Amino acid sequence: MNLAEEIQKRRTFGIISHPDAGKTTLTEKLLLFGGAIKTAGAVKSNKIDRHATSDFMEIEKQRGISVATSVMGFNYKDVKINLLDTPGHQDFAEDTYRTLTAVDSVVMVIDCVKGVEIQTEKLMEVCRMRNTPVMVFINKLDREGQDPYDLLDEIEEKLNIQVHPMSWPIGMGKSFQGVYSLYEKKLLLFQASKQKLDDTDTISIENVNDPILNDLLGQSSAAKLREDVELVDGVYSDLDLNAYKNGEVAPVFFGSAVNNFGVRELLDCFINIAPPPLDRETELRQINPTENKFSGFVFKIHANMDPKHRNRIAFVRVCAGIFQRGQNYHHVRLDKNFRFSNATAFMAQSKEIIDEAFPGDIVGLYDTGNLKIGDTLSEGEKGMYKGIPSFSPEIFREVINMDAMKTKQLEKGLMQLMDEGVAQLFTYEMGSRKVVGTVGALQFEVIQHRLKHEYNATCRFAPINLYKACWISSENKKKMDEFVDSKYRHIAQDKDGKRVFMAETKAWLQMVQDNFPEINYHFTSEF
Structure with a gap:
């Protein structure tokens, strides 16, 4: 397969949210749908071996929060997805800001009970600095939360971005019955607390006036859904894909990550409309992913990912060309060439050796201290990639x-x-x-x-x-x-x-x- 085809197959995105909005849970369910894991681990489970897949540091397991960005790659419907799960806690915001430099789009998780919170607003400001495309997942619909219309208004007002509902909830809290996908014209009825997946509860309904809705949902819920769908269709025209890709419109999905409500719909839509790897800017010029010569930048470094081995791994976002293991690459800041014989791809803590990587991929390079955050590696080009500063601390x-x-x-x-x-x-x-x-x-x-x-x-x-x-x-x-x-x-x-x-x-x-x-x-x- 040629370089251009590999680039079109890739989607690299970050998941961001305020703490406790359910971001790590959503990450797990996306991995579940992608077949990368077989059973979701309870995020705050007391069982030692069942912590969230993306939380690998000891302190994360003790506190039930993510404090470092985890990188996970998996395949879904012939698309290679690179997913970066970021810390939600504001004390680790700088790691999140840097991670956002390495992604092409973002999924923002919002708690339907609490709505838009202060950390969500700050993260949205960082997305706006780069016009990053944003998709919204309104989570925890199995709890009694705010009215869906109020939530949409709040997102538009506080995050200063237009919204476009792609699915619609049927009830909320105890009366929550599922979601109707406006995008695929499908009704989704799920049982609660699923850890494994099947498709038995997905029903195609092209027309919400179909009488079968009354049998499936009951007369009053069916009537309410029809009324909501008519209102939403009247207010929102078709999704403007260019406006989404320019960071002006956010497609919105409703669901409950912990119970698998609405997650597949988010993922199916995401692989269809989210942008593949985009151009990046260096000090000298704009770099296109399809260029033949490799270049990329370090956006994160993690020491001691494996406590048994004192190793240090630099996370490199491939921006152009093909990265090949064992090749000599130019370290722009030090103006030296280095050979990286150990290159890995990630599935949270587990790693596998890879021989090559394409634009959009995240590569882990074992390092003895030569690489720093913001460093650029290339096949001879001298320009450093821009936009990875350190901020003055608080x-x-x-x-x-x-x-x-x-x-x-x-x-x-x-x-x-x-x-x-x-x-x-x-x-x-x-x-x-x-x-x-x-x-x-x-x-x-x-x-x-x-x-x-x-x-x-x-x-x-x-x-x-x-x-x-x-x-x-x-x-x-x-x-x-x-x-x-x-x-x-x-x-x-x-x-x-x-x-x-x-x-x-x-x-x-x-x-x-x-x-x-x-x-x-x-x-x-x-x-």
Whole structure:
């Protein structure tokens, strides 16, 4: 099969949501439909061997939340699907933001009881930055939730995107009977709590006025469905595919992931309308997936995925050409060539060696520390892919080593975890104090846990009075030297050696900016 055909077969997307909206459960059910797993594991099951497939870190199993992006590939109806399950918890938002740079579209999960929540709004802003196509799955219809019309209005208002219902719920909570697919003209009646799948409860109904609806649903439910379908058809014309692909219209599906309601309809529609791998931009030019020469970028790094082997894996999104195992590829930032003999594809924690990968695929490369988030690999091209910055953290804590005999382990652990992008490390030029900055407080717990269990190092995090870490630059070297001499107590370096000004308060930062106008203050590392 040629390159263009392989590209058309691929769909690479992320699943995003507010915590507890059911994102990991939906991920599992999509894998179930794709035949990638045989039985869905209860996400918060107490049975040790039955945790959600995509939650592989020890702390995730204990807390029942996803704290790192999982990558899973599977085939469905001759389409190769690359699915990235992201953390919903806002404390791990930066991992999600970076993951969104590696996908071509997104499925957003919304809880029908709680509606659109604050984290959903933030994630939508990130999607809008890149005009990422969004599909919505309104979940948990087996619970008493908000009216479907109200939910659609809320999505349009809060997420600033037009909606287009593709299915419609029949009842809700205790009276929930299933969904009617407006897209396929099918009625879906499911039993609750299914872990395995069959098609016995799917009935094709071309016309909702068919009398068989009365027998299947009862007269009042059938009448309500007919009324809803007529109203929806009157308000929404046919789905504008270009508007969806430009991120202007979101197709909406209703269902209950835990009970398999409406998941197959979402997946069937997704493989038909979601975009295949798209063009990507480097510093030099636009790269088309069909180009013959391979290029891709690192969007995530994970150390110790297998606790038995101290390995470090870089997740690379293939953007153009064909990746081939054992080939020499150019590392643009280091301006060196590297050979990657171990390349893997993922099914959550399980990995398999692959010989080649196509645009849209996610490849895992075993790495000894040469690769960092944002790095570009190519067959000789010099341009770096754009748009994978680090953001200025929200919360800062000083690292206090609790065991002087394990200093080396602590430093190694901190550096490797920072390379993963779980947090940012700033080392003061005066006194070498180390400060960790994160987006949310839960990150400190994760770092502490992983340092202890993966690196045998113990530390505590002491509060420190800091407002912002600003990357600094200036075209005037003399002014920069004056600034550093004047503020030497507050100058640190990030893990890449870039200078950072550590501002203690908002007012003080403003005063320093006024006093040193020749210095540029940056709130992301990409400048």
